[in-house]
Amino acid sequence: MSVEPEVPIVQVEEVRENPVLYKIISSDNHVFTISEHAVKLSKTLWDLITNLGLTAENALDNPIPVENVNGKNMETIVQFCERHKYDEEEPEYTNYIREFVLPEWDRQLLSIDNEELFQLILATNYLDIQKLMDYCCRVIGDMAKDKTPEELRIIYGIPTDAEDDALERSASDSPGPSG
Amino acid sequence: MLPILRLPILVLNNVLAHLNVFELVSLSVCSSRCKSRCIQFRSSIKMKKHIEKFHVEFLSDSSKVDINFYPSLQQCLNFELKKLEEHSDDLYMCIANGLYISRDWSPNVKHIGHDISPTWLWKFRPIIYYSTDLAASTLTWVRFLSELFSAQPTSLSLTFNCFNTEEINRIMDCHCSDKSIATVTVENNKIGWFILQSAGPDDVFMVHSHLRTYQCNDPPGVPSVSYYPARETPLM
Numbered sequence: 001m002s003v004e005p006e007v008p009i010v011q012v013e014e015v016r017e018n019p020v021l022y023k024i025i026s027s028d029n030h031v032f033t034i035s036e037h038a039v040k041l042s043k044t045l046w047d048l049i050t051n052l053g054l055t056a057e058n059a060l061d062n063p064i065p066v067e068n069v070n071g072k073n074m075e076t077i078v079q080f081c082e083r084h085k086y087d088e089e090e091p092e093y094t095n096y097i098r099e100f101v102l103p104e105w106d107r108q109l110l111s112i113d114n115e116e117l118f119q120l121i122l123a124t125n126y127l128d129i130q131k132l133m134d135y136c137c138r139v140i141g142d143m144a145k146d147k148t149p150e151e152l153r154i155i156y157g158i159p160t161d162a163e164d165d166a167l168e169r170s171a172s173d174s175p176g177p178s179g
Numbered sequence: 180m181l182p183i184l185r186l187p188i189l190v191l192n193n194v195l196a197h198l199n200v201f202e203l204v205s206l207s208v209c210s211s212r213c214k215s216r217c218i219q220f221r222s223s224i225k226m227k228k229h230i231e232k233f234h235v236e237f238l239s240d241s242s243k244v245d246i247n248f249y250p251s252l253q254q255c256l257n258f259e260l261k262k263l264e265e266h267s268d269d270l271y272m273c274i275a276n277g278l279y280i281s282r283d284w285s286p287n288v289k290h291i292g293h294d295i296s297p298t299w300l301w302k303f304r305p306i307i308y309y310s311t312d313l314a315a316s317t318l319t320w321v322r323f324l325s326e327l328f329s330a331q332p333t334s335l336s337l338t339f340n341c342f343n344t345e346e347i348n349r350i351m352d353c354h355c356s357d358k359s360i361a362t363v364t365v366e367n368n369k370i371g372w373f374i375l376q377s378a379g380p381d382d383v384f385m386v387h388s389h390l391r392t393y394q395c396n397d398p399p400g401v402p403s404v405s406y407y408p409a410r411e412t413p414l415m
Contacts, residue, residue, distance in 0.1 A: 114180055114181040117181060118181055118182070118185075118186075121186065121190060122186075122187075125187055125189075125190050133190070133193060134193065137190065137193040137194045137196070137197055138197050140181060140183065140194045140197070141194050141195075141196075141197025141198055141202075142197070143181065144198055144202045144205070144206065145202075146285075147202075147205070148205070148282065148283060148284050148285075149205045149206070149208050149209050149272065149274075149280070149284060150272065150282060152205055152206055152209055153209045153210075154180065155180065155181065156180070156181060156182065156183045156184070156206075156209075157180040157181065157182035157183070157184070157185075158183075158184060158206075158209045158210055158212075158213050159210060159212075160210055161210050161211050161212075164210060164211070164212050
């Protein structure tokens with residue numbers, strides 16, 4: 001994939017102590033550099049790097065295109081991964097209610113509008129970053145605090161049964177691709 | 180708006196894992212599709228093991244449905260079903276046939292400190308309203324919760340003289356399955372109390388009535404009933 005020269009290169013908290021850096025290109029052709037420790041938080045990216053056989057010598061010459069994630073989300077993701085790259089591994093959750101404190105830095109990072117959060121969570125799911133996924137889901141779960149069912153329906157965009165039925169009817173009534 | 184039903188199923192399950200049990204019930208009354216997603220989330224074997232007590236109690240004009248969630252008891256749902264005196268669409272929302280919640284439905288939560296654990300017990304005590312038939316409405320709500328939490332009631336108590344034969348039969352039909360035992364005791368030609376319990380070999384025998392509690396922890400074949408004048412208070 002060729003990258004236009006005028007495309008901005010986004011520098012996100014670059015690390016000097018770690019010489020191994022990788023380049024990632026978002027769907028809208030923004031280029032990001034990310035350290036090895038940080039990129040390992042994404043199972044998808046790390047599997048890709050491993051399978052492509054990228055090394056410290058050739059990593060920067062072989063940018064990794066990620067066509068499902070735009071530049072805005074990628075910037076957030078790279079910031080998150082750089083921030084948490086040296087975190088210790090989380091212990092297994094024992095209770096089904098996941099009790100953890102969402103750090104203030106991460107809460108700020110995820111203080112974005114709902115549409116952006118929705119897109120970010122899909123990107124996080126695609127890149128398979130468990131910690132960011134847990135944090136995003138925690139933010140979404142927190143929206144349910146002290147809410148009535150009617151408020152939940154609005155916040156989470158839940159159609160009523162009648163609306164679901166109408167949608168289903170219109171889907172079955174509409175002609176298929178050949179009709 | 181964040182359309183959670185459009186999230187991939189594993190992501191949605193992760194979101195639901197961050198809700199407490201009252202929030203999960205609140206979400207599941209929003210729509211049938213929402214409820215089925217919540218059921219899907221709760222239906223894993225690991226989740227099913229988290230319920231050890233699911234008690235239904237029929238009183239004269241109200242009923243109670245209590246669910247305790249384990250392994251470490253941190254959450255209880257204590258529903259109370261009350262008669263809806265006057266229906267108004269502005270104040271109440273219908274959630275199932277004959278069942279209503281107020282439009283400002285709240286968990287009425289109470290936090291209780293454990294003696295030996297630093298964690299808190301969250302007791303959610305929401306109120307549900309029924310319009311006409313207490314027995315039928317309670318069974319509807321029990322069925323709703325049974326589906327949602329993939330669990331059946333573990334114990335049942337009722338005040339017999341408050342229900343007619345047809346209602347009692349209906350309750351018995353709904354709660355007595357192959358895996359449960361129903362025992363009815365007659366005192367002075369009147370039904371005194373009855374118990375429903377799981378037929379599991381290690382289950383504790385527990386009887387409830389509105390005035391007394393009988394308890395028997397003896398192994399099968401060695402019947403011995405201890406009589407308690409008040410619930411869980413031994414007769415001295």
